[in-house]
Amino acid sequence: MLEFINIALQLTAQVYGMGELYCGDYNQKPQPCGYGAVMASGAIFEPHLPIAAVPMPRNRILRPTWICLQGSKGQDVWIRLADKKHERYIGNIGFDLSPKAVELVTGKPATRHWSGKVQECES
Numbered sequence: 090m091l092e093f094i095n096i097a098l099q100l101t102a103q104v105y106g107m108g109e110l111y112c113g114d115y116n117q118k119p120q121p122c123g124y125g126a127v128m129a130s131g132a133i134f135e136p137h138l139p140i141a142a143v144p145m146p147r148n149r150i151l152r153p154t155w156i157c158l159q160g161s162k163g164q165d166v167w168i169r170l171a172d173k174k175h176e177r178y179i180g181n182i183g184f185d186l187s188p189k190a191v192e193l194v195t196g197k198p199a200t201r202h203w204s205g206k207v208q209e210c211e212s
Contacts, residue, residue, distance in 0.1 A: 093145045093179065094156060094170070100183035104191050114184040123183045128172035128206040139193050142172035142185040149173075157210035161196040168193075183207070 104121050112122035112134065120126050120129070126134040130153045133169070136142065147149060153171040160166045170189045184207065191199035194207055 090145065090149070090151065090154070092107045093143050093149075094111070097143045097183040098207065098209055100181070101204050102183040102186055102207045104188060104201070105142065105185035106134060106187045107199070107201050130171045132171045134172070134187070136188045138187060139166065139168045139190040140172065140187040141170045141190055142174045143170060144176060144178035144180075144182065145176040146176045146179070148162075158190075158194050159199045159208040159210050160194055166190075166193045175196055 107122070109122050110120075112120055112126040112128075115118075122134065124135055128134050128140075129145075130140070130151045132153055141156065151171070151173050153169055155167050156170050160164045166175055168186070172185070174185055186194065186207070187198075188199035191203055194204065
Protein backbone atom coordinates (compact mmCIF):
# COMPACT_ATOMS: atom_id res chain seq x y z
CA MET A 90 0.00 0.00 0.00
CA LEU A 91 2.92 2.33 0.69
CA GLU A 92 3.76 2.53 -3.01
CA PHE A 93 0.24 3.79 -3.80
CA ILE A 94 0.39 6.35 -1.00
CA ASN A 95 3.70 7.65 -2.35
CA ILE A 96 2.27 7.93 -5.88
CA ALA A 97 -0.81 9.80 -4.58
CA LEU A 98 1.38 12.27 -2.67
CA GLN A 99 2.93 13.41 -5.96
CA LEU A 100 -0.44 14.23 -7.54
CA THR A 101 -3.35 16.60 -6.98
CA ALA A 102 -5.85 15.55 -4.32
CA GLN A 103 -9.58 16.21 -4.56
CA VAL A 104 -12.54 16.32 -2.23
CA TYR A 105 -15.14 13.57 -2.10
CA GLY A 106 -18.14 12.80 0.03
CA MET A 107 -20.29 15.68 -1.11
CA GLY A 108 -22.99 13.64 -2.83
CA GLU A 109 -21.26 12.70 -6.09
CA LEU A 110 -21.96 9.21 -7.46
CA TYR A 111 -19.72 6.17 -7.82
CA CYS A 112 -18.89 5.43 -4.21
CA GLY A 113 -18.92 2.01 -2.70
CA ASP A 114 -17.56 -1.43 -3.41
CA TYR A 115 -16.56 -2.20 -7.03
CA ASN A 116 -18.83 -5.24 -6.96
CA GLN A 117 -21.92 -3.41 -5.75
CA LYS A 118 -24.14 -0.81 -7.36
CA PRO A 119 -22.54 2.66 -7.10
CA GLN A 120 -24.09 4.88 -4.48
CA PRO A 121 -23.87 8.58 -3.65
CA CYS A 122 -20.70 9.50 -1.76
CA GLY A 123 -22.07 10.65 1.52
CA TYR A 124 -22.82 9.53 5.02
CA GLY A 125 -23.42 5.79 5.19
CA ALA A 126 -21.63 4.71 2.01
CA VAL A 127 -19.61 1.54 2.56
CA MET A 128 -15.93 2.14 1.83
CA ALA A 129 -13.49 -0.37 0.34
CA SER A 130 -12.23 -1.26 3.81
CA GLY A 131 -15.77 -2.08 4.93
CA ALA A 132 -15.94 1.01 7.14
CA ILE A 133 -18.86 3.43 6.85
CA PHE A 134 -18.12 6.82 5.25
CA GLU A 135 -18.73 9.78 7.53
CA PRO A 136 -17.88 13.11 5.82
CA HIS A 137 -17.45 14.87 9.19
CA LEU A 138 -14.43 12.64 9.94
CA PRO A 139 -10.96 13.02 8.34
CA ILE A 140 -10.93 10.18 5.78
CA ALA A 141 -8.95 9.60 2.60
CA ALA A 142 -9.17 7.29 -0.40
CA VAL A 143 -6.13 6.27 -2.46
CA PRO A 144 -6.07 4.81 -5.99
CA MET A 145 -5.27 1.10 -5.67
CA PRO A 146 -5.79 -2.06 -7.70
CA ARG A 147 -9.07 -3.86 -7.21
CA ASN A 148 -7.35 -7.05 -6.09
CA ARG A 149 -5.44 -5.38 -3.23
CA ILE A 150 -7.00 -5.46 0.21
CA LEU A 151 -7.15 -2.15 2.05
CA ARG A 152 -6.88 -2.27 5.78
CA PRO A 153 -7.64 1.10 7.38
CA THR A 154 -4.52 2.93 8.47
CA TRP A 155 -3.59 6.47 9.48
CA ILE A 156 -1.50 8.81 7.35
CA CYS A 157 -0.06 12.12 8.41
CA LEU A 158 -0.50 15.13 6.11
CA GLN A 159 0.88 18.58 6.70
CA GLY A 160 -1.68 21.25 7.50
CA SER A 161 -1.66 24.79 6.11
CA LYS A 162 0.15 26.07 9.22
CA GLY A 163 2.70 23.25 9.27
CA GLN A 164 0.84 21.17 11.84
CA ASP A 165 0.47 17.39 11.64
CA VAL A 166 -2.99 16.29 10.49
CA TRP A 167 -3.85 12.61 10.92
CA ILE A 168 -6.20 11.26 8.26
CA ARG A 169 -7.71 7.76 8.24
CA LEU A 170 -6.94 6.03 4.95
CA ALA A 171 -9.96 3.74 4.69
CA ASP A 172 -11.11 3.84 1.07
CA LYS A 173 -9.84 3.10 -2.43
CA LYS A 174 -10.31 4.93 -5.69
CA HIS A 175 -10.60 3.02 -8.95
CA GLU A 176 -7.29 1.63 -10.19
CA ARG A 177 -7.56 3.66 -13.42
CA TYR A 178 -6.58 6.71 -11.32
CA ILE A 179 -3.21 5.28 -10.22
CA GLY A 180 -0.60 7.78 -11.39
CA ASN A 181 -3.26 10.23 -12.61
CA ILE A 182 -5.01 11.60 -9.52
CA GLY A 183 -3.96 11.68 -5.88
CA PHE A 184 -6.04 11.17 -2.77
CA ASP A 185 -9.72 11.81 -2.36
CA LEU A 186 -10.19 13.62 0.96
CA SER A 187 -13.40 13.89 2.96
CA PRO A 188 -14.70 17.42 3.60
CA LYS A 189 -13.34 17.26 7.18
CA ALA A 190 -9.90 16.14 5.95
CA VAL A 191 -9.80 19.05 3.48
CA GLU A 192 -10.77 21.47 6.25
CA LEU A 193 -8.05 20.15 8.56
CA VAL A 194 -5.35 20.24 5.86
CA THR A 195 -6.23 23.61 4.32
CA GLY A 196 -7.69 25.45 7.31
CA LYS A 197 -10.75 26.32 5.19
CA PRO A 198 -14.14 24.66 4.65
CA ALA A 199 -14.23 22.23 1.73
CA THR A 200 -16.08 23.15 -1.44
CA ARG A 201 -17.47 20.67 -3.94
CA HIS A 202 -14.73 21.42 -6.48
CA TRP A 203 -11.69 21.69 -4.18
CA SER A 204 -8.45 20.21 -5.40
CA GLY A 205 -4.88 20.80 -4.35
CA LYS A 206 -1.54 19.31 -3.50
CA VAL A 207 -0.98 17.75 -0.10
CA GLN A 208 2.27 16.91 1.63
CA GLU A 209 3.12 14.25 4.13
CA CYS A 210 4.26 15.30 7.56
CA GLU A 211 7.94 16.05 8.00
CA SER A 212 8.30 14.23 11.30
